[in-house]
Amino acid sequence: MQRNNFGGNIRVHPQSMYTPASEQEVLEILDRHHGQRIRCVGRLHSWSRAVECNDVLLDLRRLNQVDPIADGESLLASAGAGCQIKHLLSELERLRNWTLPSLGLITEQTVAGAVSTGTHGSGKNSMSQYVVSVRIAHYDSASGKATVTEISSGDALRAARCSLGCLGVILSVKMKCRPCYNVEEAFHEHERLADVIAAEDRYPLQQFFLVPWRWTYMSQYRRETERPASKTAWLYHWYRYLTIDISMLLAILLIVRVLGIDAVIRFMFRRIIPAFVIRDWHVVSSSSSQLVMEHEQFRHIELEVFVQKSDLESAMSFVRQTLCIAAGTDNAIDESYREQLVSVGLETQLNEVSGIYCHHFPICIRKVLQDDTLISMASPAESESQEDSAQAWYAITFTCYSGSRDQAAFHKLGSFLTHSMAALFAARPHWGKLGYLQPDKLRALYPQFEVFQECCQTFDPDGLFQNDWTSELLRNNR
Numbered sequence: 280m281q282r283n284n285f286g287g288n289i290r291v292h293p294q295s296m297y298t299p300a301s302e303q304e305v306l307e308i309l310d311r312h313h314g315q316r317i318r319c320v321g322r323l324h325s326w327s328r329a330v331e332c333n334d335v336l337l338d339l340r341r342l343n344q345v346d347p348i349a350d351g352e353s354l355l356a357s358a359g360a361g362c363q364i365k366h367l368l369s370e371l372e373r374l375r376n377w378t379l380p381s382l383g384l385i386t387e388q389t390v391a392g393a394v395s396t397g398t399h400g401s402g403k404n405s406m407s408q409y410v411v412s413v414r415i416a417h418y419d420s421a422s423g424k425a426t427v428t429e430i431s432s433g434d435a436l437r438a439a440r441c442s443l444g445c446l447g448v449i450l451s452v453k454m455k456c457r458p459c460y461n462v463e464e465a466f467h468e469h470e471r472l473a474d475v476i477a478a479e480d481r482y483p484l485q486q487f488f489l490v491p492w493r494w495t496y497m498s499q500y501r502r503e504t505e506r507p508a509s510k511t512a513w514l515y516h517w518y519r520y521l522t523i524d525i526s527m528l529l530a531i532l533l534i535v536r537v538l539g540i541d542a543v544i545r546f547m548f549r550r551i552i553p554a555f556v557i558r559d560w561h562v563v564s565s566s567s568s569q570l571v572m573e574h575e576q577f578r579h580i581e582l583e584v585f586v587q588k589s590d591l592e593s594a595m596s597f598v599r600q601t602l603c604i605a606a607g608t609d610n611a612i613d614e615s616y617r618e619q620l621v622s623v624g625l626e627t628q629l630n631e632v633s634g635i636y637c638h639h640f641p642i643c644i645r646k647v648l649q650d651d652t653l654i655s656m657a658s659p660a661e662s663e664s665q666e667d668s669a670q671a672w673y674a675i676t677f678t679c680y681s682g683s684r685d686q687a688a689f690h691k692l693g694s695f696l697t698h699s700m701a702a703l704f705a706a707r708p709h710w711g712k713l714g715y716l717q718p719d720k721l722r723a724l725y726p727q728f729e730v731f732q733e734c735c736q737t738f739d740p741d742g743l744f745q746n747d748w749t750s751e752l753l754r755n756n757r
């Protein structure tokens with residue numbers, strides 16, 4: 280019995296696997312397997328070790344009911360843990376003309392999977408922030424029998440909003456919703472990061488891309504609007520799908536996997552790809568079509584790190600210099616860059632990545648507002664959370680389309696970037712994407728990690744809902 284994750288970098292081979300159809304069935308499975316380690320998966324769209332499982336695996340895809348609830352002023356929806364985001368969106372729209380306040384780039388994930396790793400889009404909080412309660416199956420500490428607890432307040436809720444599967448089996452999630460709305464979108468190219476950030480006031484939902492080898496920023500300007508959908512929205516979506524989601528990727532796959540010529544990659548990003556991006560075509564369409572792209576068409580691996588706004592400018596120049604060194608195009612290393620590496624004792628590690636890898640995909644940057652959670656990547660950097668939008672985080676994504684046999688160079692570079700950026704900018708790796716940091720370094724990035732550990736201890740004192748990776752992460756080295 281074996282299942283692979285989306286990226287093909289993790290193989291899950293449990294001894295037993297179940298797809299229960301009711302909460303009662305989940306409880307029976309837990310009682311039957313008491314003493315063994317139990318983990319859940321959603322759609323295995325994570326690249327991280329959070330999905331590993333060797334013993335008992337639960338896939339809750341059959342728990343996918345959607346119940347919209349109007350509670351006074353609040354619009355809420357209860358969704359089964361295994362409900363895919365795309366199903367939740369279509370049901371909310373069909374039943375009430377509602378939608379979700381925040382979405383990632385794709386909608387293949389399950390509700391439980393998406394919130395468990397702090398899945399996010401741009402310009403809003405991560406999806407975890409909108410969770411108001413979570414039903415969890417775990418073992419009762421007195422009787423040892425499987426039981427259900429609904430978590431709806433305090434530190435337990437803040438832990439359950441992004442829990443890496445460590446509290447127990449999530450059965451359903453209640454989330455805030457909102458009426459459907461439209462988003463205006465247009466592409467715009469900037470030379471300087473400062474100009475991209477300045478556009479945030481007008482386009483608070485924007486995401487942007489550092490175009491490698493051209494070193495400009497391509498912004499996807501986005502803002503909520505009262506205007507009706509444009510007549511050309513269908514044409515725009517076809518254009519975006521065919522040029523960005525399909526043609527650009529086919530060209531990258533051809534060059535990276537078949538030709539393998541770095542100079543062609545660099546030429547393509549300098550001259551060809553930008554020529555296909557139509558600038559300043561402002562199109563209005565529903566949020567669920569504008570904010571979502573078809574990024575799951577081709578298998579790939581991803582690394583993502585979160586830095587605070589105050590570090591973004593330095594982090595991006597660090598990224599640019601690192602990518603040039605990794606591709607062997609920049610032999611004259613900037614003195615301030617070298618000093619940065621010396622200050623964190625990583626100068627010699629730079630030699631190991633020099634000239635090994637030519638990056639071949641735009642680096643996506645998304646703003647994520649500070650979450651009220653314990654360990655989502657956008658959780659507060661200080662132990663005292665402040666309600667301040669200046670506390671926003673920026674997620675920087677590195678995507679690799681090399682074939683699985685040629686990914687070693689990307690992993691080396693990814694490890695270097697993760698370690699150096701954690702040391703220099705306290706950069707936090709996405710819990711659902713490639714992770715290279717040791718548990719102690721990860722814990723140190725989250726001032727409320729100890730509170731998270733305590734919550735896990737309360738719900739799972741014997742560590743039965745852990746895999747090897749989360750066990751090491753939760754080990755209490757205080």
Ligand SMILES: Cc1cc2nc3c(=O)[nH]c(=O)nc-3n(C[C@H](O)[C@H](O)[C@H](O)COP(=O)(O)OP(=O)(O)OC[C@H]3O[C@@H](n4cnc5c(N)ncnc54)[C@H](O)[C@@H]3O)c2cc1C
Binds near residue numbers: 318382388
């Ligand atoms: C093409 C692609 C695009 C992506 N785009 C984005 C993006 O735009 N933004 C972003 O932030 N992330 C993005 N991701 C990452 C993705 O959103 C997360 O990794 C997410 O966790 C995957 O959800 P899943 O349902 O596949 O869960 P899985 O990957 O299967 O599981 C994730 C975690 O959730 C736990 N879990 C799942 N179900 C349960 C349950 N019922 N009870 C307890 N724990 C459970 C698992 O144990 C695991 O720890 C992307 C991934 C891919 C492949």
